[in-house]
Amino acid sequence: QTVVTQEPSLTVSPGGTVTLTCASSTGAVTSDNSPNWLQQNPGQAPRTLIYSTSNKHSWTPARFSGSLLEDKAALTLSGVQPEDEAEYYCLLYSGGAWVFGGGTKLTVL
Amino acid sequence: QVQLVQSGAEVKKPGASVRVSCKASGYVLNTHYMHWVRQAPGQGLEWMGVVDPSSYSTSFAQMFQGRVTMTRDTATSTVTMELISLRSEDTAVYYCASVRAVGVGGHYDFDNWGQGTLVTVSS
Numbered sequence: 321q322t323v324v325t326q327e328p329s330l331t332v333s334p335g336g337t338v339t340l341t342c343a344s345s346t347g348a349v350t351s352d353n354s355p356n357w358l359q360q361n362p363g364q365a366p367r368t369l370i371y372s373t374s375n376k377h378s379w380t381p382a383r384f385s386g387s388l389l390e391d392k393a394a395l396t397l398s399g400v401q402p403e404d405e406a407e408y409y410c411l412l413y414s415g416g417a418w419v420f421g422g423g424t425k426l427t428v429l
Numbered sequence: 430q431v432q433l434v435q436s437g438a439e440v441k442k443p444g445a446s447v448r449v450s451c452k453a454s455g456y457v458l459n460t461h462y463m464h465w466v467r468q469a470p471g472q473g474l475e476w477m478g479v480v481d482p483s484s485y486s487t488s489f490a491q492m493f494q495g496r497v498t499m500t501r502d503t504a505t506s507t508v509t510m511e512l513i514s515l516r517s518e519d520t521a522v523y524y525c526a527s528v529r530a531v532g533v534g535g536h537y538d539f540d541n542w543g544q545g546t547l548v549t550v551s552s
Contacts, residue, residue: 354535354536356538360474365524365542365544366542367542368542371536371538371539372537372538375531377540409474417488417491418464418479423473423474
């Protein structure tokens, strides 16, 4: 069973830049894992911001970008806004199943 | 814009079963994989399984094998998840999600999510 690891929490100042990462216990994350990045606000359903490593939806703010960084998937926020404070989950396809990371609580302070 | 509308909250006793439905607008059931994900109170997201749009076949996370079924009804554009032998640890919000294949080579987009259905298991 694959374990996907994310930073439990990160803090960033408004206007700053922050990178969230997503690691797999089975080895390097690649595009074959089809990384998706989801944002979830309290009491709301998740919404997908990034799919297939780096692709954005029409609703994804331009300040969000996805990539592969060394052996991990990464979500970078450039020019963070207060409304970006939320929980962020990565989702990987691995070993015939989809696996969520534990989530990163992003605080904008 | 695809919409996924889920059935209402449920309260069940331990040992019972629950069925949660997800009605999709448009032709999404013919083109999208339909996944189920749950979230226990204060916890993270947990993938449960998927229904294939063309073969109707299903695949489940190991921890749910033998306890979950997922079906689709194209006539009503509805997918249904049934979880049996409920225990208190199954108390969670259950989400359906539509997922489209992107390009070639196993790339996927979890593009739409239902609003969630709270299932409470309590004696």
